Amino acid sequence: MKRGSRRQADYGRDVALIGGLRGWTALAVLLVATVVLPQLLSVTDNMKWVTFLNFTLLTIIAVLGLQIITGMAGQISLGHSAFLMTGGYIMAILATKLGFPFWIAAFLAVLATASVGVLVALPAIRLKGFYVAVVTLAFFTISQHIFQNLSIAGGIWGLSNVPGPSVGPLKIITDTSWYYFLLLLTAICIIASASLARSRIGRSFLAVRDNEVTASGLGINVPGAKLRAFFIGSLFAGIAGVFWTSYVTAVRIDQFSLWDSIWYLGMIIIGGLGSTAGAVLGVLFLQLVRQVLHEITASGVVPLSINFSAALTFAVYGLAIILFIAFRPHGLMAVWQKLKTSYKRWPFGE
Amino acid sequence: MSTSNIILHSERLELSFGGIKALDSMSVEVEKGQILSLIGPNGAGKTCFINCVTGYYRPREGQIVFDGTDILGMRPHRIARLGISRTFQNPNTYPTMTALDILLAARYMHCRAGMMECLAPFGRSRREELQSRRSIEEVITFTHIEELRKKPISMMSYGQRKQVEIARALVMQPRLVLLDEPMSGLDDVMKEMVCELILDMHRQGMTIVLVEHDIQTVMELSHKVAVLDHGQKVAEGTPAEISRDARVASAYLGRNEADGQQAACP
Numbered sequence: 001m002k003r004g005s006r007r008q009a010d011y012g013r014d015v016a017l018i019g020g021l022r023g024w025t026a027l028a029v030l031l032v033a034t035v036v037l038p039q040l041l042s043v044t045d046n047m048k049w050v051t052f053l054n055f056t057l058l059t060i061i062a063v064l065g066l067q068i069i070t071g072m073a074g075q076i077s078l079g080h081s082a083f084l085m086t087g088g089y090i091m092a093i094l095a096t097k098l099g100f101p102f103w104i105a106a107f108l109a110v111l112a113t114a115s116v117g118v119l120v121a122l123p124a125i126r127l128k129g130f131y132v133a134v135v136t137l138a139f140f141t142i143s144q145h146i147f148q149n150l151s152i153a154g155g156i157w158g159l160s161n162v163p164g165p166s167v168g169p170l171k172i173i174t175d176t177s178w179y180y181f182l183l184l185l186t187a188i189c190i191i192a193s194a195s196l197a198r199s200r201i202g203r204s205f206l207a208v209r210d211n212e213v214t215a216s217g218l219g220i221n222v223p224g225a226k227l228r229a230f231f232i233g234s235l236f237a238g239i240a241g242v243f244w245t246s247y248v249t250a251v252r253i254d255q256f257s258l259w260d261s262i263w264y265l266g267m268i269i270i271g272g273l274g275s276t277a278g279a280v281l282g283v284l285f286l287q288l289v290r291q292v293l294h295e296i297t298a299s300g301v302v303p304l305s306i307n308f309s310a311a312l313t314f315a316v317y318g319l320a321i322i323l324f325i326a327f328r329p330h331g332l333m334a335v336w337q338k339l340k341t342s343y344k345r346w347p348f349g350e
Numbered sequence: 351m352s353t354s355n356i357i358l359h360s361e362r363l364e365l366s367f368g369g370i371k372a373l374d375s376m377s378v379e380v381e382k383g384q385i386l387s388l389i390g391p392n393g394a395g396k397t398c399f400i401n402c403v404t405g406y407y408r409p410r411e412g413q414i415v416f417d418g419t420d421i422l423g424m425r426p427h428r429i430a431r432l433g434i435s436r437t438f439q440n441p442n443t444y445p446t447m448t449a450l451d452i453l454l455a456a457r458y459m460h461c462r463a464g465m466m467e468c469l470a471p472f473g474r475s476r477r478e479e480l481q482s483r484r485s486i487e488e489v490i491t492f493t494h495i496e497e498l499r500k501k502p503i504s505m506m507s508y509g510q511r512k513q514v515e516i517a518r519a520l521v522m523q524p525r526l527v528l529l530d531e532p533m534s535g536l537d538d539v540m541k542e543m544v545c546e547l548i549l550d551m552h553r554q555g556m557t558i559v560l561v562e563h564d565i566q567t568v569m570e571l572s573h574k575v576a577v578l579d580h581g582q583k584v585a586e587g588t589p590a591e592i593s594r595d596a597r598v599a600s601a602y603l604g605r606n607e608a609d610g611q612q613a614a615c616p
Contacts, residue, residue: 011480011483195470200457201465202468206447207447207455210445213426219459228465231465232469
């Protein structure tokens with residue numbers, strides 16, 4: 001039993017989210033880059049790219065939630081954008097119709113979304129695989145109908161004049177201030193998601209995803225784990241939905257579509273199922289692809305109609321998913337790991 | 351033998367699938383700290399018995415008492431939390447996890463951090479993670495799987511998976527371990543290693559129920575052997591008694607009672 005003793009000194013480094021000098025350096029560079037980015041963009045162009053970044057950050061928060069439900073716990077959800085819708089609408093109703101202060105409204109809306117997540121999970125946990133997907137699809141349709149026909153939710157026109165947050169004396173109004181606010185929020189969500197992945201609850205999700213029968217043999221209450229996954233996942237979606245609504249100052253039924261759910265799924269597939277960094281990479285990748293395609297058609301360099309460019313976006317998206325599933329089924333995350341390993345082992349090949 | 355020494359006790363278990371009786375009036379007692387082996391031909395009900403004890407199957411009739419608690423009809427995770435852990439015969443059970451992942455997951459019921467605590471990179475969740483890691487390293491050393499720590503289970507050989515499977519059962523710090531054919535498909539060196547492991551576990555005070563086909567191993571390891579055939583217990587006793595029992599010979603060892611000749615046997 002003596003063999004391992006020297007190694008047993010400290011596992012803090014193994015458990016840490018960021019390890020070693022290289023990790024901290026990379027983080028510092030990333031931090032400086034993300035902080036300076038909007039300044040650079042505002043010099044060269046209008047605020048278009050900052051807006052793009054803000055939506056990307058909101059999408060990252062949403063997709064982190066889906067990564068927990070689908071990537072970690074293995075429950076395919078087609079209704080993820082409906083969680084954002086729920087959070088957004090409840091936020092808008094509380095803040096504009098019922099006059100709640102911003103932060104209280106936001107807190108309640110996020111909590112309500114997470115509770116709705118548990119409600120959706122209740123029928124879903126009795127089912128497996130594609131049937132769970134169908135339940136979440138039904139949930140999407142139901143919530144769309146509810147918010148469309150609820151008079152307090154403004155019918156098809158939705159609600160506008162949703163207030164923005166203020167942090168102390170600072171009011172978050174401009175795109176750049178939103179960027180820094182969302183950057184902080186996203187960082188917190190990423191840390192939370194990464195911490196979850198190396199905690200008892202996160203591992204119980206992985207065990208349930210891999211094998212429900214053996215997971216229960218580990219003392220894990222399988223339906224309970226699924227409920228927790230839906231709770232935490234829709235909590236993230238709620239945060240994204242609340243601040244999405246607050247950022248665009250309005251909420252409408254077509255703001256969160258079924259297509260968004262599909263995009264989110266594609267993002268975690270391309271990024272790598274189950275990994276926090278994979279979710280972030282997947283969002284960045286697909287958002288960039290989408291935006292670049294949009295830029296190309298909008299610039300008029302290639303003469304394409306608007307309809308054709310929209311179709312092209314979907315076609316590229318579909319193709320990207322097919323290519324990833326065929327050639328890199330573990331997503332961008334695995335590509336990154338491979339690059340890292342070959343860098344470390346250089347000059348000794350793979 | 352006082353009754354308090356019995357850690358697991360099953361009484362007249364009846365389990366059937368359609369018209370087939372998988373377990374027929376099956377009664378077994380396991381003494382604390384002992385190694386009980388279940389032997390019998392394929393389909394005799396050995397794994398069925400394990401599935402009943404661990405809550406995967408629910409017997410139609412009978413009683414299973416573990417350390418004073420009636421566990422019949424309890425759900426598997428509740429039974430696991432009482433201190434019963436098992437290994438699976440076919441250890442291809444975690445396609446995406448590494449050995450460390452699965453061992454840490456097996457610490458689930460020894461950690462207490464709540465759902466929201468697990469979202470923080472500090473506090474109880476982190477403390478428990480470090481503590482789990484330490485106790486897992488002990489098991490890793492104990493089961494000789496140091497090299498397998500970060501290897502995905504799907505990339506391991508059959509024997510390595512079996513080792514990890516036993517380690518996983520041990521990480522749960524059970525009072526009773528049910529080993530479902532831990533040696534099937536292993537070469538002699540690995541078999542020897544698993545035998546040593548089982549003896550080590552016994553020395554640490556664990557109670558072990560072993561399902562195994564390798565008669566020689568069973569006879570060497572066990573304190574008590576129960577022989578099953580067609581869901582019934584046909585004999586029970588010390589290894590020496592069992593090897594003399596004529597009914598066992600006909601049911602399992604392939605010996606023909608009439609002429610006393612030994613047929614092809616393992």
